[in-house]
Amino acid sequence: MSLVVDPAEAAAVAVSSVGAAPESEAVAWRHRHLLDVDRLSGAELELVMRTTDAMREVLARPIAKVPTLRGRQVTILFYEASTRTRVSFEVAAKNLSADVVNIAAASSSVSKGESLVDTVRTVEALGAQLLVMRHSVSGAPYLAAEVFGGSVLNGGDGWHAHPTQALLDLYTIRERLGGESQAARSRAGATTEGLLAGRKIVILGDLLHSRVARSNIWTLTASGADLWLCGPPTLLRGFEAWASRSSVAGRRFQVTTSVDEALRDADVVMALRIQRERMAEGLLPSLREYAARYGLTRERLALARPGALVMHPGPMNEGVEIAPDVAAGVQSVITDQVTNGVAVRMAVLYLLAGTQVPA
């Protein structure tokens, strides 16, 4: 798993010495793309977590840069508006000294009707080696991966998947709930699997439209969490059936429309963004009613365990799905999620780049 782009730089690549993967460990990264988290084994999730630990150490330095990806081209092709995910990937790539090309598809000639396949081929011919892509159509990055010669990273596709968000959420929970003992276990080679065993984690809100939730279901069930999905019935459609099927495959999660049942004794509560458009679609009577019945308020949070973590993938509609005092309260780890997002994306870019055949 060495990713030294130039032998002469070996000494400078601190990441390798930080040791994401000790030699005694057999786990190696074998995926060329990161399209979703559903194919990642527990050991692979653990590898991402430990590589992220190394990247957090890089971020803590006065100059948070390593030359690992110097001369590599990371292209960020976003067909939907985004600040945090786009900037997070950009900062992650620059911290690894990659060259970054931003393409906001809405305002580019992509709107001239060129097919996705042609755009991906063009972007590769322009030098892209790692392609970060967001698209409103579920599955679009899978199509891109079929034609792209480098690595595709899914930055969010339709309602389907948002793998780096799930990884940063897992990292944040693991860091906060694992405590000292977790770090010790990690050094001892423990895997993420079982780390969250018995921990009650709630995802609250608009499950139906959430790629964040879908990816989180994979990683959190893989980690042994006692996962609960909660929201209004119109925004939970299909999840009961999924839960039944998953249960057979050993991935268990509960589905409920009762906030009280979901939040009682929870260790983690993750609120999802409610979009105004849902009202026009007849899925919600009003944002005010949603806030009254499902909003994460201080009163509701009191049902959870003392010190339970409050999470949100952002951007927040404060006063709707989450109360401002909860969002800014001591239990909130929302800004930690953002910072961990940079470290996780550095880790993923690093791991994927390592699978590429050197030119």
Place this chain on the structure above:
Amino acid sequence: MSLVVDPAEAAAVAVSSVGAAPESEAVAWRHRHLLDVDRLSGAELELVMRTTDAMREVLARPIAKVPTLRGRQVTILFYEASTRTRVSFEVAAKNLSADVVNIAAASSSVSKGESLVDTVRTVEALGAQLLVMRHSVSGAPYLAAEVFGGSVLNGGDGWHAHPTQALLDLYTIRERLGGESQAARSRAGATTEGLLAGRKIVILGDLLHSRVARSNIWTLTASGADLWLCGPPTLLRGFEAWASRSSVAGRRFQVTTSVDEALRDADVVMALRIQRERMAEGLLPSLREYAARYGLTRERLALARPGALVMHPGPMNEGVEIAPDVAAGVQSVITDQVTNGVAVRMAVLYLLAGTQVPA
């Protein structure tokens, strides 16, 4: 006031050797943010001017780069369209070797309704250490400064303030009016205060909506200039009262609707941009009438002293507030303003970064 990010680079950081602040001088930069110029003392203004002198020397090199801010992240968050100010900050930051992240809020997920406070917290969690911000609401950068852990630089807020524009205007006037003797005085430790004593400076046009004018009033009166504000009565509302109050505090300026009175024997004439929207608001009968009565033409400029400076913050509506031959004439220092803007912003980024506690 050393800002060497890595001891090994000390030799390369020419700025420190150029000597913005000789050791014999007691003035140190003590502001974490640059929100407006109203808190800057005469000595502090002088410190900015002399640091800008050093940055001008950097700009004159074949490779106009110094490693001063290497590894620092400058985020440029603009809620209003801008070319010159946005690019000026970007070039300034890159010349200091900082990493630059651009966020055009109009086309980003900021439009999804996230609060300003949440956006600022997110931007910080993404690594921003210096945040340059433009916002249509007066005071927005002050709110940002309350929650941001690094330094906020106001790149223009509503009608309120545009501090780097005022500083580049001051630098341009000082450089052109001071001449040799000014440079000598500067070396001798003279302050900006009194440097413009007796110099008649006119700001002409739409004062009412101008953040440029409001910030310039502070720096120019602090420098002892004989300052005149001139425009149609509808675009001067409130300035008479301000002039009365300021006079008590020792900051004197005149307000007049007479172009002839204002321009007579002026040393500097700064024309402000007139926006078409003002007509819809009933503040101007027509752009043609404005041009006829208040436009800076060659005839009007002849009322000023020979060689009087012509300035404009840009972008210009040529033929409206300024005649094309005046804008491109020998007395125009308009492109000097742009170049000095890069140097002033390098100076300000440098001074603010120096107040940050090293990580």
Place this chain on the structure above:
Amino acid sequence: MSLVVDPAEAAAVAVSSVGAAPESEAVAWRHRHLLDVDRLSGAELELVMRTTDAMREVLARPIAKVPTLRGRQVTILFYEASTRTRVSFEVAAKNLSADVVNIAAASSSVSKGESLVDTVRTVEALGAQLLVMRHSVSGAPYLAAEVFGGSVLNGGDGWHAHPTQALLDLYTIRERLGGESQAARSRAGATTEGLLAGRKIVILGDLLHSRVARSNIWTLTASGADLWLCGPPTLLRGFEAWASRSSVAGRRFQVTTSVDEALRDADVVMALRIQRERMAEGLLPSLREYAARYGLTRERLALARPGALVMHPGPMNEGVEIAPDVAAGVQSVITDQVTNGVAVRMAVLYLLAGTQVPA
């Protein structure tokens, strides 16, 4: 033709050692701007081709970067949406280690009505040394070149010219048709002139609105190709007259509305993009009819010589001007065009920067 920005870096500048211009050769680059290809002599075209060969070698390295333009500022000012050309120039400039400033004029304050001349003066005052510009008005870059102190590169102006596209097309054809013998001739000092002698090259489609076609006409006739222009009569208006005039000047090309006549025994077929807007303008009955009568299908391509090259400047409307199986077929060099575009733009930036007086 040395462009070593710092003597200490001489050893690192591999380009010079790759030898774009051996000393035995008298040809030097003498143009400050690249506005179109019509002023380039055959020897100058050959110089661009050979410099591009050197840049291709740089692109083949594990780290495709040279420090040639370190500290130089390349500003990309685009008044029209673009992905491939904008990104291609950006990647080319970054590969040469230049600092790149992107200005998308549609979303910037340029829309505030500032004149083009003022914008160009401002961009220069902000530090631009090489200005890449795309504008919807034919001739706009010529106006920019009159006031800009550095070098202007036309990235496409109206229907008029797209010189770097013509150069990358020429490079791609030369590379593919020349084969081994071409490389040998090149080493022996042969010029591009005559290289394509007797080769039948067809440009097929909407000639009328195509700046790509207009620039290609110059370079392809200069190279001795047997050039044919083919399309519906409404999209060929004026080219007959041009062909007559050019013939007198020694630049010969044929104009025909017969696809069969054009494609028969062709060595190269370049399909041009058809825009939907042409129907509204009454120039085309329907895209379906265009596809049926002029689309480049496998059947039509069979009229050409075996192995004839298929080209397209992109972005493609697959199923309209070109069939998907032809676009993705073995004869297609469309992605080669994109990659060669980066190399050609590196070459052109390098050659133009060399004409600038060192600061």
